[in-house]
Amino acid sequence: xxxxxxxxxxxxxxxxxxxxxxxxxxxxxxxxxxxxxxxxxxxxxxxxxxxxxxxxxxxxxxxxxxxxxxxxxxxxxxx
Amino acid sequence: xxxxxxxxxxxxxxxxxxxxxxxxxxxxxxxxxxxxxxxxxxxxxxxxxxxxxxxxxxxxxxxxxxxxxxxxxxxxxxxxxxxxxxxxxxxxxxxxxxxxxxxxxxxxxxxxxxxxxxxxxxxxxxxxxxxxxxxxxxxxxxxxxxxxxxxxxxxxxxxxxxxxxxxxxxxxxxxxxxxxxxxxxxxxxxxxxxxxxxxxxxxxxxxxxxxxxxxxxxxxxxxxxxxxx
Numbered sequence: 023x024x025x026x027x028x029x030x031x032x033x034x035x036x037x038x039x040x041x042x043x044x045x046x047x048x049x050x051x052x053x054x055x056x057x058x059x060x061x062x063x064x065x066x067x068x069x070x071x072x073x074x075x076x077x078x079x080x081x082x083x084x085x086x087x088x089x090x091x092x093x094x095x096x097x098x099x100x101x
Numbered sequence: 102x103x104x105x106x107x108x109x110x111x112x113x114x115x116x117x118x119x120x121x122x123x124x125x126x127x128x129x130x131x132x133x134x135x136x137x138x139x140x141x142x143x144x145x146x147x148x149x150x151x152x153x154x155x156x157x158x159x160x161x162x163x164x165x166x167x168x169x170x171x172x173x174x175x176x177x178x179x180x181x182x183x184x185x186x187x188x189x190x191x192x193x194x195x196x197x198x199x200x201x202x203x204x205x206x207x208x209x210x211x212x213x214x215x216x217x218x219x220x221x222x223x224x225x226x227x228x229x230x231x232x233x234x235x236x237x238x239x240x241x242x243x244x245x246x247x248x249x250x251x252x253x254x255x256x257x258x259x260x261x262x263x264x265x266x267x268x269x270x271x272x273x274x275x276x277x278x279x280x281x282x283x284x285x286x287x288x289x290x291x292x293x294x295x296x297x298x299x300x301x302x303x304x305x306x307x308x309x310x311x312x313x314x315x316x317x318x319x320x321x322x323x324x325x326x327x328x329x330x
Binding site: 029033034036037040060085086088090091 | 158159162163166195201202204205206207208209247249250251283
């Protein structure tokens with residue numbers, strides 16, 4: 023299970039901004055926005071993909087992300 | 102008054118808080134271990150600054166699930182007084198005992214310096230020994246002190262007087278330059294709706310003796326003691 027946590031739209035992301043600025047000054051003018059977040063790899067012992075997704079959702083809501091300042095997405099890999 | 106100072110793995114300012122309360126203010130104060138569930142009959146719980154659980158994931162995110170926090174939440178729900186400074190403030194927000202969240206300083210740097218804060222509401226248990234508009238000089242030392250909350254919630258907090266401290270300059274004027282971390286509405290300290298839980302980024306426990314550069318922190322502790330009488 024791969025979990026991605028990123029700052030919410032509208033929340034100041036000074037890390038993302040600093041990197042965006044640096045990329046632009048390197049000549050990458052196409053960069054329209056940068057967000058820096060977290061990438062969390064989980065190994066979940068679950069009976070089904072649906073169950074794993076359900077657990078990951080709860081983990082994100084309760085601990086892995088703060089919904090006030092962060093968005094999250096996750097991807098399930100393997101069986 | 103009986104105080105309890107919670108020690109999480111990574112707490113740093115627990116001993117300073119005990120010093121301020123016991124040695125400087127002559128209060129009865131005990132340490133509460135994060136794995137315990139008993140608050141030992143204290144009348145005010147203080148969550149100190151530091152790096153609980155190494156600040157892994159997010160500041161205060163893991164400390165929020167320490168066993169003692171269930172007792173603290175119950176104590177707060179019953180009207181007990183709870184104060185969180187710095188990391189303690191972050192823990193209280195993560196535990197939803199206070200609104201909002203704290204995130205990286207806009208400068209991306211750790212800031213350690215004295216700042217000025219203005220008392221915005223002097224009619225709370227945490228500020229009752231202060232005057233409305235009074236300016237305090239207190240130190241800050243944090244990397245993640247930028248206070249955020251949804252716009253609608255901020256508006257309601259302002260209307261209810263939940264913003265207790267705001268960053269200002271030495272003359273008491275609000276300005277962008279006087280807001281060290283970029284907090285929304287220059288918020289340095291907030292209370293819950295019921296005014297029995299208070300979180301602030303500055304450290305009153307580091308400003309309790311002239312030798313430390315000032316004694317303004319005492320006024321916050323004095324307020325709490327007065328309010329409990």
